[in-house]
Amino acid sequence: MNFITMLEQISSGMLNTILIFFLTLIFSLPLGWIIAFGRMSKNKILSSITGFIISVLRGTPLMLQLMVVFYGPYFLFKLPITNWRFPAIIVGFSINYAAYFAEIYRSGISAIPVGQYEAAHILGFNKVQTFFKIILPQVVRIILPAVTNEVITLVKDTSLAFTLSYMEMFTITKQIASTQTTLMPFAIAGLFYYIFNLLVSFIMRKLEKKLNYY
Amino acid sequence: MSEEKLFLEMNNIKKSFGDLEVLKDISLSVHGGEVLSIIGPSGSGKSTLLRIATMLETMDSGSIKYMGKEAVHVENGSLHYAKPHELREIKKNFGLVFQSFNLFPHMSVMRNLIDAPIHVQKRDKEEVISEAKELLKKMGLEDKEAYYPSQLSGGQQQRVAIARALALKPNVLFFDEPTSALDPELTGEVLKVIKGLAEEKMTMVIVTHEMSFAKNISDRIIFMDKGVIAVEGNPDEVFNSDNIRMQEFLGKLKHE
Numbered sequence: 001m002n003f004i005t006m007l008e009q010i011s012s013g014m015l016n017t018i019l020i021f022f023l024t025l026i027f028s029l030p031l032g033w034i035i036a037f038g039r040m041s042k043n044k045i046l047s048s049i050t051g052f053i054i055s056v057l058r059g060t061p062l063m064l065q066l067m068v069v070f071y072g073p074y075f076l077f078k079l080p081i082t083n084w085r086f087p088a089i090i091v092g093f094s095i096n097y098a099a100y101f102a103e104i105y106r107s108g109i110s111a112i113p114v115g116q117y118e119a120a121h122i123l124g125f126n127k128v129q130t131f132f133k134i135i136l137p138q139v140v141r142i143i144l145p146a147v148t149n150e151v152i153t154l155v156k157d158t159s160l161a162f163t164l165s166y167m168e169m170f171t172i173t174k175q176i177a178s179t180q181t182t183l184m185p186f187a188i189a190g191l192f193y194y195i196f197n198l199l200v201s202f203i204m205r206k207l208e209k210k211l212n213y214y
Numbered sequence: 215m216s217e218e219k220l221f222l223e224m225n226n227i228k229k230s231f232g233d234l235e236v237l238k239d240i241s242l243s244v245h246g247g248e249v250l251s252i253i254g255p256s257g258s259g260k261s262t263l264l265r266i267a268t269m270l271e272t273m274d275s276g277s278i279k280y281m282g283k284e285a286v287h288v289e290n291g292s293l294h295y296a297k298p299h300e301l302r303e304i305k306k307n308f309g310l311v312f313q314s315f316n317l318f319p320h321m322s323v324m325r326n327l328i329d330a331p332i333h334v335q336k337r338d339k340e341e342v343i344s345e346a347k348e349l350l351k352k353m354g355l356e357d358k359e360a361y362y363p364s365q366l367s368g369g370q371q372q373r374v375a376i377a378r379a380l381a382l383k384p385n386v387l388f389f390d391e392p393t394s395a396l397d398p399e400l401t402g403e404v405l406k407v408i409k410g411l412a413e414e415k416m417t418m419v420i421v422t423h424e425m426s427f428a429k430n431i432s433d434r435i436i437f438m439d440k441g442v443i444a445v446e447g448n449p450d451e452v453f454n455s456d457n458i459r460m461q462e463f464l465g466k467l468k469h470e
Contacts, residue, residue, distance in 0.1 A: 113314075118312070118316065119312065123329075123334060124305060124306065124330055124334035125333070125334060129333060133329065133333070213320075213362070214320050214363075
């Protein structure tokens with residue numbers, strides 16, 4: 001196999017990697033808010049259940065969670081899982097990342113001084129207005145560096161989809177490497193991940209600058 | 215003063231934090247156009263009283279009325295608020311200026327002023343903006359509307375906070391130690407603004423440690439000590455009172 005064919009095959013996997021990356025972000029970023037609100041709820045039962053879920057999601061390997069999500073429906077309910085591979089990957093990644101985002105959101109929210117809520121309350125803003133107009137814009141700026149960290153980790157974590165034999169970049173790379181007995185595919189994949197993350201950091205830095213208006 | 219309209223009535227307010235009794239059966243009223251200052255040592259309950267009046271804090275017993283309408287009262291140990299839409303109307307009666315300003319850091323000075331009038335009071339945007347410009351001019355901040363709070367001095371921030379409260383056209387404006395976070399020079403510029411409002415007959419309740427200022431602008435002063443109103447009267451009466459705690463308090467201030 002020549003270098004160009006290798007490059008072509010690996011970049012075809014890149015598309016699936018990018019797909020996992022974006023779909024995970026699309027689902028986990030909002031889901032993180034729901035989990036964060038559950039965690040911060042005044043209802044003790046809800047907040048302890050959410051706290052437990054977060055601790056399990058953060059305390060066990062993502063690889064293991066992917067296995068459970070993929071094989072669970074079959075082993076537990078004898079459901080067919082033929083078309084479940086890709087959805088399982090997205091579900092597994094999204095839930096796992098949402099747990100991390102939830103804790104980041106929570107830290108951002110607790111960094112807002114109580115005086116901001118009091119001022120909003122005195123001015124007559126209702127709870128929804130207070131959250132979206134006063135709290136959220138300040139939280140976003142506070143949490144952006146931490147979110148950037150997670151997003152960079154996600155780029156690399158997409159390679160874990162190989163455990164479910166999904167044809168993303170790393171799975172393909174490993175196949176080529178073992179059939180051709182060369183390190184070259186790993187070098188190419190490494191370079192791709194690296195460029196992907198350079199791009200991610202660049203965009204996030206731009207975003208940070210944009211939010212640094214005050 | 216008694217024939218003038220009662221803007222605020224607080225009756226038999228009690229409040230404890232755990233075992234600590236912060237307010238022991240306090241009643242006070244504020245009439246339209248009146249400037250009332252509340253002075254007293256730290257921990258005497260003045261700020262708590264203000265926070266209860268503005269409903270940032272709940273009380274253990276008592277009642278609060280604005281413009282004759284009851285906002286909240288306590289019966290058998292539980293709070294009874296006015297109906298939500300009535301309560302919203304009642305809350306429009308007052309504004310509050312905080313010790314730590316509490317401006318919204320992500321909004322320009324102008325947006326700090328206009329956001330609530332536009333989105334809470336649903337008033338016309340153009341009109342609100344032109345009124346906000348007038349207010350900023352009055353505060354000596356006409357060139358600062360595009361600035362963010364972090365770009366302003368403490369004194370300027372506090373004046374923005376006063377303008378923000380005034381933009382909602384409250385009947386009563388509360389001040390919770392408005393100059394305690396400021397150095398003497400900046401204190402002066404904020405006090406000047408408050409004095410200007412007093413001259414315009416704005417109804418104000420001011421918790422302050424600035425004794426000469428309180429003496430100067432107040433129609434009435436309340437001296438609080440250990441959760442009770444120890445002395446109440448016009449500035450001369452209060453400052454010449456033979457109440458021992460009042461004497462001690464003034465003496466301490468002189469020696470500081």
